[in-house]
Amino acid sequence: METTIYNLNQITKAAQALKDGELVAFPTETVYGLGADATNEDAVKKVYQAKGRPSDNPLIVHVDSVEMVEKYAREIPEKARQLMKKFWPGSLTIILNIKPGSLSKTVTGGLSTVAFRFPNSQPTLELIKEAGVPIVGPSANTSGKPSPTTAQHVYHDLNGKIKGILDDGPTRVGVESTVLDMSTDHPVILRPGAVTKADIESVIGSIDLNHHHVGKSETPKAPGMKYKHYAPNAQVYIVDEDSDWNTVMEWISKQSFTVGVMADENILHQITLPKNADSFSLGKNIVDASARLFDGLRKYDDENQVQAIVTQAYPSHGLGLAYMNRLNKSAGGQHFKDLGFK
Structure with missing residues (x-):
């Protein structure tokens, strides 16, 4: 299978591929993500296969509205809503407790939490709206390799393994989103990104930075916490x-x-x-x-x-x-x- 490069006039075709259970890489302001219908377990399993990704590494779910989060989250704390208002769309991912059974364990890594992100990329927001479902989106690269910041990077790693790539040129930020765990009483940054600790604290007050090392038998709450990442051969x-x-x-x-x-x-x-x-x-x-x-x-x-x-x-x-x-x-x-x- 030759992977198709979709231009911005072909979002409807890319969305149809997602509806059909195929994988489509998509642009964000940070890096390119590898998209699949988050409600289709078979499609999500293909993401792990295409990337060579460990199955206990949970996936970020990309949405186009707070209302889409409300379908799956058990609750959205007031502080989380404040951050969504301030930083969404943008480079902040928020981990919340979800309604039991609302998303498969393939998405959550077996956890009762899910990381939600509202990306600052108009083509991708149109893609989600057209598909009508949230889409999972780990970085669209071979697992462990440097994340892709262009469609050509994705093609290099995943040509023949995925249906298509929605090309919107180079990304702007270049490092993945900040991941903030708000499923516990005190918010913790699990992965730093362009939305900084100071940015978040200016809205909701004191938060922590994660210093916990994830053990071999432990499932990480966010990508990038457990396995080797971003490594070239040299x-x-x-x-x-x-x-x-x-x-x-x-x-x-x-x-x-x-x-x-x-x-x-x-x-x-x-x-x-x-x-x-x-x-x-x-x-x-x-x-x-x-x-x-x-x-x-x-x-x-x-x-x-x-x-x-x-x-x-x-x-x-x-x-x-x-x-x-x-x-x-x-x-x-x-x-x-x-x-x-x-």
């Missing part, structure tokens, strides 16, 4: 803020293979790249870097001669918290300093 090393980039270049020059260098324009202008280095610009600031991180990792994943990637760190606050969360996972926690260099 080893990624984080270059910390206080590192000397000239020392990094010296190390690269001594290697027998090509090394990818991912840094902002300020750093790239200051350093001299060895012959065996290839550069990728992260732009001018943390907003640019977050939007481009996965694109850079994917670029080097496609270049077999690149056997290591050194990537610039940013301060872990605001959007930088989300950026560093993804970068740490892609690097498996490995820092350039771990190689014995300052």
Whole structure:
């Protein structure tokens, strides 16, 4: 099966494919999602198969209205409604308790909660409205690989495995949505994103950041908490803020293979790249870097001669918290300093 690329005039066709139980990747402001009718268990099972995704990794359910959430949620706490009013449509996913049996365990990972998101993408909102059902939407990539920020990334990973891809060009944010657990008494961010802790606290007051490590036998409440994510084939090393980039270049020059260098324009202008280095610009600031991180990792994943990637760190606050969360996972926690260099 050749995967179809749907343009924005073919949303009705993409929606019909979803109604028929097929998989259709869709754009959001963060990354591309892999869509299936959330009420069709057989279709949802295909998502796990196409991605090679563990079955205990729950799926985010995408909606086009608060009313659609009300069909499935046991209740929507007042604080959750305040956040929906402020940040929906947008890059905030909210975990709520659901009505028993309202969605299959294939969607929930066997939990009694579901993560809901109202994406800030007009084509996808039209797709959901046309399909008439909420759609599940994990990132549309092979499980464990960098998330897709273009339709071409999706095609690279999933051509022949899914019916189609609704193409709306590159995504704007580049890192997945913030996931906030509101199924308990005190809200907790389980995955940082573009909607920051400070943003949320400005609306509902104090919340927590998750520091719990999910065990092997434990089902995670949100994607990205348990399994290895965002990893290219080459080893990624984080270059910390206080590192000397000239020392990094010296190390690269001594290697027998090509090394990818991912840094902002300020750093790239200051350093001299060895012959065996290839550069990728992260732009001018943390907003640019977050939007481009996965694109850079994917670029080097496609270049077999690149056997290591050194990537610039940013301060872990605001959007930088989300950026560093993804970068740490892609690097498996490995820092350039771990190689014995300052």
